[in-house]
Amino acid sequence: MLIEGPLKIGVLDQPDQPGRELHIDFTNEFQQLEQQSQARAFADYLLSLAKNIAALPEEDPNRAGMLIVQQISEQLSPHIQSGDLELDETIIVEMGRDYSSDSLLNLLAE
Numbered sequence: 815m816l817i818e819g820p821l822k823i824g825v826l827d828q829p830d831q832p833g834r835e836l837h838i839d840f841t842n843e844f845q846q847l848e849q850q851s852q853a854r855a856f857a858d859y860l861l862s863l864a865k866n867i868a869a870l871p872e873e874d875p876n877r878a879g880m881l882i883v884q885q886i887s888e889q890l891s892p893h894i895q896s897g898d899l900e901l902d903e904t905i906i907v908e909m910g911r912d913y914s915s916d917s918l919l920n921l922l923a924e
Contacts, residue, residue, distance in 0.1 A: 819859040820844035820852075823883065838886065838905040849897040856894045860887055882909075 820843075826835040847855060863884050870877045886907060893899035 819863070820856060821859075821883070821887070833908050833910045836886070836907040836909060838907065840901045845901045852897075852901075853895045856887075856891060860884070860891060863887065 820841055822839045822841055824837040824839075826837060828834075844852060844855065863880065867877065867880050867884060870880070890899065890905075894901075
């Protein structure tokens with residue numbers, strides 16, 4: 815399932831390491847927007863993401879991965895709203911190896 819929006823998410827998966835790294839970047843189109851437009855677009859993205867998650871059945875294998883994207887996006891939202899986040903820098907999130915990180919890896923591979 816493709817999650818379209820202002821984020822580009824990659825996974826660094828090193829089998830010899832205990833966890834995974836998510837590398838999160840903002841699309842060039844999003845970076846080019848004025849700050850108020852970024853805030854509006856990101857709020858719309860969060861609403862769309864919530865709607866798409868709610869439409870999935872609990873047992874859908876993509877659901878856990880989408881919930882991770884939603885959680886990270888919700889944490890980023892206040893910083894985008896205030897304009898105090900450097901949008902041209904990669905954000906790295908470390909996470910463990912479990913069902914939800916497997917789900918996210920599968921989600922991004924589709």
